[in-house]
Amino acid sequence: MEPVLVANGLRRRFGDVNALDGLSLEVLPGELYGLVGPDGAGKTTTMRIFAGLMDPDEGTVHVLGSNPTDRRSGVREELGYMPQQYSLYGDLSVIENLRFFGALFCLERDVFIERTNRLLAITHLESFRDRRAEALSGGMYKKLALACALLHQPRVLLLDEPTNGVDPISRGELWELLYEFVESGMGVVVSTPYMDEASMCHRVGLIHRGRLLQQGRPADLVGRFVDTVIRVDRHDSGIEAVIAEHGDVILGVSPLGGGLRIVIRSQAADAVAEALRGAGATIEPVRPGFEDMFLSEIRAGGGT
Amino acid sequence: MSSALYAVMRKEFRQMTRDKRMMALLILAPTLQLFVLGFAANYDVDRIETATCDSDRTAASRALRQGLLADGTFIDVGPARDCRRPGDDIRDGRAKVVLVIPDGYARDLASGRTADVQVLVDGTNPVIGRYASSAASTYLNLVSARRQLPSLAAMSAAAGAEIRVPTISVAPRVLYNPAMRSAIFMVPGVSAMVLLIVTTIATAMGLAREREMGTLEQVMVTPISRSELLLGKVMPFVIVGLFDVLLALVVGTWVFHVPVRGSLAVLGLGTCLYLLSTVGVGLLISTVSRTQQQAIMGGFFVMMPAILLSGVMTPIENMPGWLQPVTWLNPVRFFVEILRGVLLKGAGVVDLWIPFVALAAFGPAVVALAVGRFRKRLA
Numbered sequence: 001m002e003p004v005l006v007a008n009g010l011r012r013r014f015g016d017v018n019a020l021d022g023l024s025l026e027v028l029p030g031e032l033y034g035l036v037g038p039d040g041a042g043k044t045t046t047m048r049i050f051a052g053l054m055d056p057d058e059g060t061v062h063v064l065g066s067n068p069t070d071r072r073s074g075v076r077e078e079l080g081y082m083p084q085q086y087s088l089y090g091d092l093s094v095i096e097n098l099r100f101f102g103a104l105f106c107l108e109r110d111v112f113i114e115r116t117n118r119l120l121a122i123t124h125l126e127s128f129r130d131r132r133a134e135a136l137s138g139g140m141y142k143k144l145a146l147a148c149a150l151l152h153q154p155r156v157l158l159l160d161e162p163t164n165g166v167d168p169i170s171r172g173e174l175w176e177l178l179y180e181f182v183e184s185g186m187g188v189v190v191s192t193p194y195m196d197e198a199s200m201c202h203r204v205g206l207i208h209r210g211r212l213l214q215q216g217r218p219a220d221l222v223g224r225f226v227d228t229v230i231r232v233d234r235h236d237s238g239i240e241a242v243i244a245e246h247g248d249v250i251l252g253v254s255p256l257g258g259g260l261r262i263v264i265r266s267q268a269a270d271a272v273a274e275a276l277r278g279a280g281a282t283i284e285p286v287r288p289g290f291e292d293m294f295l296s297e298i299r300a301g302g303g304t
Numbered sequence: 305m306s307s308a309l310y311a312v313m314r315k316e317f318r319q320m321t322r323d324k325r326m327m328a329l330l331i332l333a334p335t336l337q338l339f340v341l342g343f344a345a346n347y348d349v350d351r352i353e354t355a356t357c358d359s360d361r362t363a364a365s366r367a368l369r370q371g372l373l374a375d376g377t378f379i380d381v382g383p384a385r386d387c388r389r390p391g392d393d394i395r396d397g398r399a400k401v402v403l404v405i406p407d408g409y410a411r412d413l414a415s416g417r418t419a420d421v422q423v424l425v426d427g428t429n430p431v432i433g434r435y436a437s438s439a440a441s442t443y444l445n446l447v448s449a450r451r452q453l454p455s456l457a458a459m460s461a462a463a464g465a466e467i468r469v470p471t472i473s474v475a476p477r478v479l480y481n482p483a484m485r486s487a488i489f490m491v492p493g494v495s496a497m498v499l500l501i502v503t504t505i506a507t508a509m510g511l512a513r514e515r516e517m518g519t520l521e522q523v524m525v526t527p528i529s530r531s532e533l534l535l536g537k538v539m540p541f542v543i544v545g546l547f548d549v550l551l552a553l554v555v556g557t558w559v560f561h562v563p564v565r566g567s568l569a570v571l572g573l574g575t576c577l578y579l580l581s582t583v584g585v586g587l588l589i590s591t592v593s594r595t596q597q598q599a600i601m602g603g604f605f606v607m608m609p610a611i612l613l614s615g616v617m618t619p620i621e622n623m624p625g626w627l628q629p630v631t632w633l634n635p636v637r638f639f640v641e642i643l644r645g646v647l648l649k650g651a652g653v654v655d656l657w658i659p660f661v662a663l664a665a666f667g668p669a670v671v672a673l674a675v676g677r678f679r680k681r682l683a
Contacts, residue, residue, distance in 0.1 A: 048682060051525050052525065052680075053521060053524055053525065053680075053681060053682045054681060054682055055681065069680075069681075071527065071529065071680075074527075076525065076526060076527040077527055079525065081522070081525040082522075083518060083521045083522060085518045085521075086517065086518055087517075087518045087519055087521050087522035088519065088522065089315070089319065089519055090517075091319055091322055091323065092315065092318065092319065096315075096318065099311075100311055100314075100315045101522070101526065103307050103308060103310070103311030104308050104311055104312075104523065104526040104527070104528050105526060105527065106307050106308065106527070145522075148522070
């Protein structure tokens with residue numbers, strides 16, 4: 001299958017900051033590609049370069065075989081983009097926003113009506129047709145933005161942190177919507193800072209400091225994780241002392257309920273567990289998650 | 305018209321009409337400003353406060369004073385407070401003019417000697433000062449000439465033949481504004497000024513607002529072209545500007561009795577060319593501004609000199625020679641020439657070909673420059 005999007009060795013500097021430092025990736029039709037990384041990793045810069053809103057200093061992007069900045073190639077008719085920040089007209093209503101963007105893509109009137117009705121139905125926005133965009137909740141707003149980006153039925157869809165600032169229920173709905181479109185053969189790139197959302201994607205690229213650390217199916221990536229994760233039911237000075245003592249083999253500590261979640265190098269796991277039990281803690285193993293994997297990748301990739 | 309261009313225009317109109325404050329700024333403010341500034345920007349000088357210091361206290365001195373105050377150019381504020389220091393009344397602002405008639409005025413006249421009369425004039429405001437001194441001299445020369453007639457007659461009788469003194473009689477006839485009312489001259493200038501402020505600032509802010517709100521990012525990924533987007537954004541302001549000119553004409557003719565001697569079609573053509581220039585300047589400003597604040601600052605930076613170097617306030621011919629060519633880059637200058645020419649003199653396109661050609665060149669050039677500068681990129 002021909003990839004719908006190919007990025008090769010993208011570099012981009014902003015003053016002294018290396019926002020992108022040699023990023024390459026490919027997205028296939030019908031694939032939901034997740035670009036996962038912390039804030040400032042370079043996700044938005046990547047998305048903007050993909051959308052043709054920014055030129056890379058080095059490297060190339062091809063969307064459906066064309067440079068996305070080339071207006072005459074017709075690639076813009078095939079590209080949908082939803083920016084991270086608010087980008088619709090707050091003083092226009094839901095239907096007016098749709099009508100405006102529909103007109104910019106030169107949709108025929110009956111095509112527009114048919115698609116709008118369908119999009120409003122699946123986003124559950126029908127009853128808000130005449131509400132101003134600025135009066136919508138965060139989740140509804142994002143769904144409207146998604147509808148605006150989907151109006152022209154793009155073959156490639158770029159979503160920059162679509163679930164940022166959206167409540168968990170709406171987040172679930174947004175992902176459901178995405179699956180529907182992906183199934184129809186659309187290639188989707190979605191960026192997110194939420195590690196738990198990585199597992200929702202077909203393929204994931206872990207981005208950090210403008211570079212991809214790892215790329216692959218979420219299950220495979222977590223499967224490569226070799227360290228041990230345990231849960232400790234309490235957090236007191238005794239536990240702290242044990243953690244401090246084994247600082248060289250303990251890779252991460254984070255609060256979990258009333259206790260702690262500890263990532264340990266596997267070869268030292270038994271020794272640390274023994275010491276923690278000696279300090280009076282109850283221990284249970286925890287399945288490593290995407291976040292653990294990501295943090296260990298960052299450590300392996302040379303510091304945070 | 306392309307559907308994208310039409311869509312941008314429709315959206316722009318919708319946002320404009322929905323924003324009450326914007327509507328007030330675009331329609332109400334210019335009309336109100338024209339109304340107020342039409343009265344304020346007035347160079348007509350009359351009712352000059354005048355104090356008198358009459359040390360002669362005779363029928364002749366009283367007649368001289370009353371004659372000066374007769375036509376309303378000078379109004380009486382009473383006698384000077386201290387005739388030893390008549391300038392005091394001017395210094396403290398009680399009077400702009402003090403007429404000083406020394407003791408012996410009537411006596412000197414009766415005996416055929418030259419009588420001295422002093423007129424002190426406040427020159428702080430040169431316009432008022434110049435006008436007051438010339439009006440006072442004109443009056444006093446007239447009085448003086450009238451005093452000569454009886455002597456001349458007496459001399460003729462004595463000599464047995466008529467004695468003639470050669471004189472030049474001047475009969476100036478003022479064309480286009482016979483009453484020389486400054487409102488008729490100023491209102492067209494003020495209209496051009498107000499129109500510049502409204503359309504330039506509104507367009508400069510329009511694009512900067514989209515950039516600031518993030519909406520430009522969503523628009524830029526669509527297939528719309530730069531010229532479609534920019535023209536769509538400015539056309540509504542051109543239409544609003546035309547409406548404003550219509551309102552200005554109504555206020556000008558009804559309130560200030562500005563004549564409309566020329567053709568409205570010529571005026572409309574000139575206005576369209578002018579508006580293309582002002583929105584073009586606004587667009588150009590918005591391509592160098594990231595925020596609305598910068599757009600406003602940029603707007604003022606451009607508009608101040610544009611107004612001061614337009615000939616609205618001061619005649620361009622009075623500016624120093626090196627400065628005058630600068631006004632050739634100023635669309636306000638040319639529109640003011642067109643407005644005054646068409647309204648006051650009934651001039652046509654042929655009479656006004658220079659300003660018409662200048663505007664027709666400036667507007668498209670500045671719009672093209674703005675379109676060329678605008679990039680469909682974020683950084």
